[in-house]
Every structure is written in structure tokens, then in C-alpha cells.
Amino acid sequence: xxxPLTATAINCSLSTGGRESSTDAMLAVLTEHFEAAGVKVEGxxxxxxxxIKWGVKSDEGEGDDWPQIRARILxxxxxxxxxxxxxxxxxxxxxxxxxxxxxxxxxxxxxxRMPSYSKVAVAAIVGNEDGAHNVSSQIFxxxxxxxxxxxxxxxxxxxxxxxxxxxxxxxxxTPKKVTETAKMVAANAAHLARLxxxxxxxx
Numbered sequence: 001x002x003x004p005l006t007a008t009a010i011n012c013s014l015s016t017g018g019r020e021s022s023t024d025a026m027l028a029v030l031t032e033h034f035e036a037a038g039v040k041v042e043g044x045x046x047x048x049x050x051x052i053k054w055g056v057k058s059d060e061g062e063g064d065d066w067p068q069i070r071a072r073i074l075x076x077x078x079x080x081x082x083x084x085x086x087x088x089x090x091x092x093x094x095x096x097x098x099x100x101x102x103x104x105x106x107x108x109x110x111x112x113r114m115p116s117y118s119k120v121a122v123a124a125i126v127g128n129e130d131g132a133h134n135v136s137s138q139i140f141x142x143x144x145x146x147x148x149x150x151x152x153x154x155x156x157x158x159x160x161x162x163x164x165x166x167x168x169x170x171x172x173x174t175p176k177k178v179t180e181t182a183k184m185v186a187a188n189a190a191h192l193a194r195l196x197x198x199x200x201x202x203x
Contacts, residue, residue, distance in 0.1 A: 005193050007034055007078035009043035009124075010069075012094035014084070016048045022126040022158075022168035023082045029174055030080055030124050030156055033186035039193075044082060045069055047093050054096065058103040066100050077193040078120045079148065081139055085127025085159065090135045098139070104146040111203025114147030118200035120193045121148035122185050125157035126168045132157035149196065151188040156181045 009031065013021040024044060031041045050069065053060035059067045073079055083094040090098075104114040121143045125132045136155040144150055158168045158178050 003197070005039040005078065005190055005197070006076040007039050007041045007080055007189075008045065008073050008076040009041055009080035010073070010082060010097065011044040011046050012048070012081070012083040012091050012097060013046070014048055014086070014091055014093060016046070020169055021084065023084050023124065025169040026124040026126050026156065026158065026178075027080060027082045029178065029182045030122070030186060033182045034078070034080070034190065036183075037186045037190040039078065039186070039190050041080070042072065042076065044080075045072065047097060052096060052100065054099075056099055056102040058100070058107065070100070074115050074119070076119070077197055078122065078189050079116075079143075080122055080124060081143070082124040083135065083139070085125060085129060085131045085135050088129065088131035088134055090138050094139065098142040098146075101143070101146045109203070113201060113203040116143075116147035117203070118196040119148060120151055120189050120196065121154070122151065122189045123155040123157075125155060126159070128160040128164055128167065129162055130159055132159050149192065151185075151192040153181065153184045153188050156185045 009027045011023050013023040015021045027044045050065035052066045053064040083090045140150050160166045
């Protein structure tokens, strides 16, 4: 019998903790559907609450929390990458994470495979302005460059009315379209991760 699938969720909100962010709320929606698809989800890891050094290496020295977070991410089959939208872009915290993953390019095995090869990544995106497509394109291009595999329908997002003040976490119920998309993201990612777990890339 195949080993169960696992996922690690990261929250790239600017919040250092202590209050629920809308990114947390979206990650919770996805977690529910991943677990229904038979995937055990760890996290979310609040990236801003950790001391992650700026840089492009996997270990930037004393006091850097990234190595332990990197290990947790790579121990899973699926990465759930959560970020809010700020100024139409992924958060600066999200960009910090992507820059740290640049190290994967020089960490290949003897078959030329990066540590993230045969692992799947999806995105959870929230914001009060338009920009979800721009943010998903930033994230998916960067993650694919460093070895992650992106499934069909890989982003679950919600954006409020332009210049509005309603946050996703404050909605009385999850919009039907978000629920439908979350279910498809989870199902597609789990399907692809199972295939890659059984037959990894040959390199």
C-alpha cells in the first residue's frame, strides 16, 4: 500500500502572529479539502514569525530559521504556498521565501534533480484588490524554476471589491466558487503528487 500523502502549508502574511489573517482563513479552506482527499496537512507555518535571513542560500548562518522550515517543506509531497496581495503583488515575505529557494538550483543530485523535484506546489491567495492572476503567475513561475511541479487548477484565491474594506476572514461564509475551486485544487494536487510519488522524475 502506498504511503499517505503529506502537505506543508506556509503563510506569507506580513503578520507576525497573534491574529488570524485572511491568508490563514484561505489556507484553512484548502486544508479541509486536502484532508478530504486523503492528504495530511502540517502547518500553516507563519513565515513572518520566524527569523529568516535575506539571501539565496539554504543556510545563511547563525540565527537563520530557514533551514528547519526548508526541511519541513521538503519532507512533504505538496507545498501549499499562501500569500496576501499587496500593491498587486505577492508579499515581500513570499518573495523572501522564493529567493531562499533559489539555492535549489545548485543543490541537484547526480541526476540533475533539485530537492523539490517530484513535489507539487499550489497557491492560496487573498487580497482586497485585483491581482490574483498576477500573483499566481509570479509564484508559479518562480516555483517551477526551482523544481516544483504545478498541477492543473493550482490556485485558490479571493479578491474583494476594488477599494473595498472587507477581508476574506470576515466573510460570513466561504463563497461557493472558492469552495468549488479549493476542492479541485486539492484533488488535482493530490492526484499528481500520488503519481510522482510512485514514479518520480528520472532526471
